[in-house]
Amino acid sequence: MSSINNISIGQSLTPPKMPTFGGEQTGGASFKDVLVDSIQQVNSMQLQADQAVETMFSGGEVNPAEVLTAVQKADLAFRLTMQMRNKLMDVYQEIKDIRI
């Protein structure tokens, strides 16, 4: 995942552009891209972990600790992405409820 850009002190004093949802900021990936990218990564990590488990139980020479670590990493990556998605839904709900 690419990190959110830090705001450095030396930048100009013009107010920053309001980040539109899904729009491109000047010099960083948007939140949407981060989310989509992490979903794909989570999927590939899950597939890798599944493959490691299958290899281990059908007689392959893998270290059980490695397999468990892979499973746990995939698990945590999934939960992190899920949490990001939840926050996104909350933000959307809030914005939707703004009365103009």
Added chain:
Amino acid sequence: MLSNIFQSSTLPVLEQVVNFTEARHGVLAGNIANLDTPGYKTRDLSPALFQQRLKEAIETKNEPVSPTSLGDVADLSPGSMPVRQETRQIAAFDKVKDSMKSILRHDGDDVSMETQVNEMMKNQQQHNLAINIMSAQFRLLRAAITERVA
């Protein structure tokens, strides 16, 4: 649809492993109980055979379904394909269950209490591994369903 949730990850494989380890545990416990019985031949369920069948079942499951492999099904509507694949997957794992019915009989050399206990311990480790991974999978599914992370 509901049963497909449980086919997508490693759950079928883990279920087979747990079944095998439990069956083998019973056989090994019988061996240890009969250590001093005269004329007793120890029995075992072959883990090598089980792993082979499991490997074949996994490969069957992972094969991409192509229209030609469905035989004489000319109807390629979306409804027909998943059923075929599912029956093939279930049939593949049935072959694994068959491997649990073949009991090996040793003829007595190199069989001692230590080897039986050793086999039982290895069997237990495998069982615990499978159970723990399975419960982790279930927790993950539950997190996805309830949309709650923790």
Added chain:
Amino acid sequence: MFSSLDVSTSGLVAQRTRLNAISSNIANMSTTRNELGQPEPYQPRYVTFQTDNKLSTPGGGAGVKIGSVEHSNEPPKMKYEPGHPDADARGFVRYPAVDMTTEFVDALEATRAYEANIGVIEVTKNMSDQALRIIA
């Protein structure tokens, strides 16, 4: 997967075989006739160990197996007992060349080795149980 358990078990089996040979030696310390009833002293048995590379762990460890069960070539102990039914012409009886002290020390060593292997098995089991905590 858990090949270190196999290696330790091979150690247990080997030490137990050794202990069997030692107990057979001690039991037959005074045996002056063989199984056919002829006056021939018992020959002490010795077990040799051999590294078994078929039982190997991924890191390079190897198991142990019994190389051979040898009969000792030491000459029998002669004791002067003219009244013994198995005494030879000069009145000497041939007893097996079994030194009880040596055998007992070997038995202790085999027992300690057996316990050490059991200790290794405990450590292995503990490590696997801890590994399960990754996922819990």
